[in-house]
Amino acid sequence: MRSKGFEGMACSIAAVMGAIGDRWGMLIMRDLLLGIRRYDDLRQSSGVTNTTLSDRLKLLEENGLVERRRYQTRPERFEYQPTGRGRDLGLLMQAMVQIGDQWNLSNLEGPPLDFMDRRTGQGVKLITVNRETSGPVERDHLGVRPGRGADALMTWRLSRGSERAESSAVRSGQSQGADYPAVRDDHSSARSP
Amino acid sequence: MRSKGFEGMACSIAAVMGAIGDRWGMLIMRDLLLGIRRYDDLRQSSGVTNTTLSDRLKLLEENGLVERRRYQTRPERFEYQPTGRGRDLGLLMQAMVQIGDQWNLSNLEGPPLDFMDRRTGQGVKLITVNRETSGPVERDHLGVRPGRGADALMTWRLSRGSERAESSAVRSGQSQGADYPAVRDDHSSARSP
DNA sequence: TGACTAAGTCTTATTATGAGAGTTATCTGC
DNA sequence: GCAGATAACTCTCATAATAAGACTTAGTCA
Structure with a gap:
């Protein structure tokens, strides 16, 4: 049984989790946002099985996060790319990277993935700010x-x-x-x- | 079969998704971060079944995101609260709310959940900034x-x-x-x- | 010819899930 | 003094999802 009622929930968190599907869906979105486009590359990058990859890509497409596009005929070959909505998940990716790096569950000597400003090469981070004034807001507040x-x-x-x-x-x-x-x-x- | 190899992946995104478990785990963390503490409240709030809630709470505890605490004896009663690591997921929650509100998949007349500065009552948002200078960085960069x-x-x-x-x-x-x-x-x- | 690529489908055994009934110990109202 | 409520679960069962990997189709490459 796949899901019970993630659709009718008046909650943005449930909506986003429902659209992604599960952690495989999230890994697939990560790879797509990093520029991976082909089925086989997605499979190797995420380590997902054929059954699950095939299923998740369909689900992500149905949910409007991914677009399937034929890039050649004879034989037919397809690639996958994030839609505008799918691209919004970049924020989620940044948040996860920030949290995961802080936890460092794998005891690495540094972050695996480093977000930065391409113009300057300097690292970036997410912070909470006031919607109007853009002034920083502390977590305790x-x-x-x-x-x-x-x-x-x-x-x-x-x-x-x-x-x-x-x-x-x-x-x-x-x-x-x-x-x-x-x-x-x-x-x-x-x-x- | 639960998972294949989310543990050994050198990726913070996989680490965070692995620790949360799945979308039920995320909903449970949402409720805990909002202050819900009791088993039955969690069940009603998230709509999860007993089997899954019981399993997820154990998993979240094993992963160090949740602490199980006896608050009374005879009869024994327990409550659940987020650990420091669990509290870090607040950033994830904010990101999801921000994305989900933007998508508005349920066609609501507004956001279900509104993050704000308690001191001023003004709304907040997440933005990307330079790690050193704290200056804003655009998505395109x-x-x-x-x-x-x-x-x-x-x-x-x-x-x-x-x-x-x-x-x-x-x-x-x-x-x-x-x-x-x-x-x-x-x-x-x-x-x- | 044989190996290889790409994008999958198909099969099978194992595992997870949803729905809901049952359990244990105590408290509350009448 | 006893029905009902509360809290925090466990148990059972039918159904659905998953991992692993073999197989398919239509080409290209050497």
Whole structure:
């Protein structure tokens, strides 16, 4: 059974994960964004099996992240390239590289992949800034609130999240609250989903 | 069969995806970062089944992203909270929200989740900046190169990526090259993996 | 001729998943 | 004092997905 309900979820995180499919989908998108175009190259680069690669490419195409294009006839040969939407996932890739490099799970002597400014050759990183002023915002100051597209479940999730952070968890002095404390909306209620 | 070789890959993207496990793992991390702590709340919030939630929580704990803590005895009750490493995934969450909001696959009238600066209440976003000067870097100027932790496969991947971008693909005038064009290293070669 | 390339499909055994029932220990309301 | 609720799971079963790798098709290369 592939999925249960990633489609109807009012959550951008679920939407993005649903579109990518799984970690194989993500590795394939990584390779495409790095410029790999051919089926066999994708297979060798990611180490995925034929069955899964074939399936994921179809899925990514259906989800509008990848375009399949015939680059020669007789025999027919196809290549795959990211669409505009697929290219948006570059941000995700940067975030993963930044986090993974920090963790360094494989105990490497440096990052495997180094993002940089092509003009200057200098390294780059992702930071959080104010949407209007572009001034930097520290992680400790970040919060979250239901947006206009939030449904009852999202509202419940956020209020439940801040609830726990203030009751048993904090009383015991051991547990920490939400990493992105919810800022309560006027119309937020804590009904069960 | 769960996975083939996500462990030995010299790639931060694979490392992060491997640690999260799959999209259910990501939804669980989302909920934990929003402050949800209890098993039943996680289940209701994410819509995951018991079997999968139980399995994923163990996996996330093994991977050091989540900590299981007894908050009461008789009867024993446990809660789950993100570790420091788990908290790093907040950046990933922000990236997904930013991308998913842009796509708006569910045709909502606004974002479901709104990240902001708690001090001012103003919205925030992720941008790419120079690692030293903190000056903004445009997407079109981004490139990539093998870092010190790159293995033969990563080097091959990057050189193959820029190869395709310059040969058949561009010759035909239809295909575009890598979104993050590789900057060639002096010691990069194009041997097969 | 034989080897090789590219882009897959097909087969089989193993593993994961969804749905939901069952379990254990305790607390709450009446 | 006992039905029902709560919390955090485990168990079962039918179905779906996966890994490994053999096979296919239509050419090119030496």
